[in-house]
Amino acid sequence: MSWRRALKDTARSGIAVEKKRLEPLIAVRGAAGLAIVIALSLWLFGPAAAASSAFGAFQAAIATFQRSWRPRPELAIASGTSLAVSTFLGYLTISKEPLFLALLVVWTFAAGMSWAAGPTIGLIASSNVAIMLVTVTLPTSVAQAAGHAAMMIVGGLVQAALIVLFPVRRWGAHRDALADALAAEADYARRLRHDPVASFDPQPLMEARNAAAVTPRQARRRPAELHGARGIAERIRPVLASLADPAMGVPAEGHARDRVRELLASAAALLDAAAHAIRHGEPVAAPPAALATFRTPDTGSILTGAPYRAMTRLNTLLQDVVETAGGTPQQDVPSGARGTAHSAESDGQSTSGRAPTHPGARGTAHSAPTTRTRPTFLALIPKALKAMRGELHRGSPITRHATRVSAVAATGYILGTWLPLGHGYWAPLTSVMVMRPDFSQTYSRAVARLAGTVIGVAVATGVVQAATPGTLQSGTLAVASAALMYLLMRTGQFATQACIAAYVVFLLGMGGEEWTQTVPERVLLTLMGGLLAMLAYAVYPAWETPRLRTRLADWLAAQGPYVAAVFGSYADPSVRDAPDVRGALLTARTARAAWHAAVARATAEPVRHRGLSRTAADDAEDALAQLGRVAMLLEAHLPERGATPVPPAARFADALRESTHKGAKAIRERRVPTWDAVREALDAWETEDTDAVVRNTATLVLDTLTELSEALDTAVPPMTLDGTAPEKPDGPRDPKDSATR
Incomplete structure (x- = not known):
């Protein structure tokens, strides 16, 4: 961006008057x-x-x-x-x-x-x-x-x-943060009806998490409806994505897809009702039609396997969030829908150190609740x-x-x-x-x-x-x-x-x-x-544009351990010291937010890019966002203790953790990352007879990593004797070849 345009844009934003809710x-x-x-x-x-x-x-x-x-x-x-x-x-x-x-x-x-x-x-x-x-x-x-x-x-x-x-409006800001998170998930559910692989911005969930940290004085006075709904909302998001994504078993069209659309519409209505109740401090007016959608007896004959499990968990979580928001009396909650609302902490974590991704996961759903504290x-x-x-x-x-x-x-x-x-x-x-x-x-x-x-x-x-x-x-x-x-x-x-x-x-x-x-x-x-x-x-500037590569590398370095932790959970579900999926997810979200803030600042700066063009940045961002979404699909179905182990998942997780660490270093050094170790682990996995869903998800992970390398492969081709660039070969270049140049 030129200085002239940068000054024009900043001047326009300075004198702009926004429409905001007045108080x-x-x-x-x-x-x-x-x-x-x-x-x-x-x-x-x-x-x-x-x-x-x-x-x-x-x-x-x-x-x-x-x-x-x-x-x-x-x-x-x-x-x-x-x-x-x-x-x-x-x-x-x-x-x-x-x-x-x-x-x-x-x-x-x-x-x-x-x-x-x-x-x-x-x-x-x-x-x-x-x-x-x-x-x-x-x-x-x-x-x-x-x-x-x-x-x-x-x-x-x-x-x-x-x-x-x-x-x-006591606790108004905290109510708004939690209500915005639930409303964002309601909007996500509606978008999934038309776009089964729609993206989701976790910023409202991050804001709600920040609001959930309270001082000791606040903890004694916080309304009950602000205690557990956010932890449940965190677990709803991957379940919604898993229910909608065709890769998890529901065809793109047909009777099953129509049923999924009905469930997503009802989920959106219930989440909106809970958000409105929390925002205004009122009882939840849950739409009876939305509740009845999940009680349809023929759902089991329409949805099977992972989609049916996702529907069941979504039903439970929605009932819990409605109950926690204060709208549904205990006796009105359907059988099997109880058990997680009051065990969900404000942080969505249990004292065992592992976040319960669904009711009963690893036996942590009923752990003693904790409260995120803010220092005086x-x-x-x-x-x-x-x-x-x-x-x-x-x-x-x-x-x-x-x-x-x-x-x-x-x-x-x-x-x-x-x-x-x-x-x-x-x-x-x-x-x-x-x-x-x-x-x-x-x-x-x-x-x-x-x-x-x-x-x-x-x-x-x-x-x-x-x-x-x-x-x-x-x-x-x-x-x-x-x-x-x-x-x-x-x-x-x-x-x-x-x-x-x-x-x-x-x-x-x-x-x-x-x-x-x-x-x-x-x-x-x-x-x-x-x-x-x-x-x-x-x-004496402090431009953000030259640091975009570092921000992108930080995001990859945080996203890799999260994806590896999800796969590691499938390796041996009986292990007590399981990877902390929740902690890795929060770290990845923080890195993602830092990347988006850096991009927003860099967009307004009157400097040329240094090693990362806007097109390359957009493509790399899409690849890393897709990497997180693929891991989120698996996170919706983390195995319970006693489930069948998937040993190749451990090798894949180790290779992924090491490769993303090296890949982040390569990005900082302006090199194209390679994924040989991940590819070898996947090749070895395909020779074993294990869970096909987990293995297919690992294939999607490798595909997104390859897309990331292709986005960063922006080396300028050598010039010919007549001063023109040689023709590029058809198809994308192999990231391995790009790294050796």
Whole structure:
């Protein structure tokens, strides 16, 4: 992508306004907390302290809107407290410019590194540095600075108290995550009716798993319907795929296929009903026709073998998810449909270390449940420091971001102080607020902040000139601007930045500053700060495009052990130390998500590919996704203890594990991976009389690996004497030959 097009696309995304579900009650609650803090500060300390403390309450409310599964009161208190510490330390050094500049560099670098611990912590830390640049100018003594810091903490406490006293849709985010996972599986079931090999994006399941991790306090208060449904939903997905895929026994057309379509439609209806009930905290209104579909007595004569087993397991799991969601009384559940709902943990794992893929698998369905725990905020500190230390190396994008943002903040502060504009902190404030570890977010936020600042300042200036508000009126207008910002926060950066600009103008006006003292320099310095941020990324980038091969190799290195673990489960079902299929699956999902995030970032970057074209990346992605889907089909029918062993599966699993490890290394080194060991294990397997379904699935695995090699075989052919490329032979090249070139 050219720079011109990249800038055009990022600018368009920056000023775009998205249609999102608004949450007016939460916005009103945040604005009410801000109003309480401003009124209290005006009454006790005066306008300057009110302006300073208002920033604490304002930032604390913003923190509670972030995408986090933590209790919202914790986020508010942590945000207000950290801002208070930043402001007090900043005031102690503001009188000595070199010392303050050193503090700004260290503080900004630490804020940049905090993105390693997650976007919520990174955003709070970056916002604290930006707001500190404003609040350190308000006190006039150390005692006043301490008082202002204390009021910032009070602002966070007020917002936390309002969340506790006036909860709005308690557990709403957790309900939405679980409901979205069930709704995604319902959509998957419908798509399987028309496309038996349809793909499935596991991102909703990953979000639901993240939401299932709770703090000890949350674990005591979590609603019952959020306990086990996700674990059951995880086991539904492979069963749906197994029931629909023609490779598992149901012909592409005919009476059996029609029956499968009926079952999939009913499964989708039941999953949608469970999702609606969980989202709204209501009993499940299970459609009677959907329940009756699974009770049709002639199903056994239509479906046989693996499809019939899949139908039986799907019936059991659907009944369990409906019961767990709170809609079906225990006495109404058909015989044989009980036994897994209450044993399913929030993580979908049992204490034996092996995930029960279906009721009774390996005897783990009735193991004692466990709960995925999330550390408290204090316990999170050492984990965050460990994550930051892990990213503290030269090639890390996080380290490059921290270096960029600290250098730009120092440069912007020096330039803003040197220029005869006054209020020089607006330049570094803008840079810190817009800079992110990736290119597209940095540039789109810079454009959004500039455009939003111009609009917000223009509107606020017009109001100030027309109404000339006093202290109380300015505070009221500031609260109204903040309320509008809270309401529109999820619609895009443009609207958010416009509201913030108006909020700051009104708030500083409450502190006694005329609009003419802040507006002109604010616009000019905002422009300078945004340009510095954009220039810094161009000079010292952290492009994702050159790392795509590494991301792809990581995905293959994670996908291989998952597929090998599934085959290893068939080798000897009586072995207690069976491969951890569930753990390997989660690792593969994480690698897949990292790949997709990298591709999304690389798509917006104005750089050429380095060794992996877009076509090759798409084809390789399809091959690895197909590899995971093939393994998922087998995962739906993992054998129980005592089932007939399949010894060749062990040799195939070992060869697959070793070959994918070597293949990942080959991809990183820009070579085409080969699969000789896997092919030899499959050839030896075909001479033995074992489970045909497992053996045929192994053949599909080798086919997908071969497709991966063909996708990566993008070597440029040698040129002939006349400068033209020789004709390619018909058919795909042998990956083995490609690797030797």
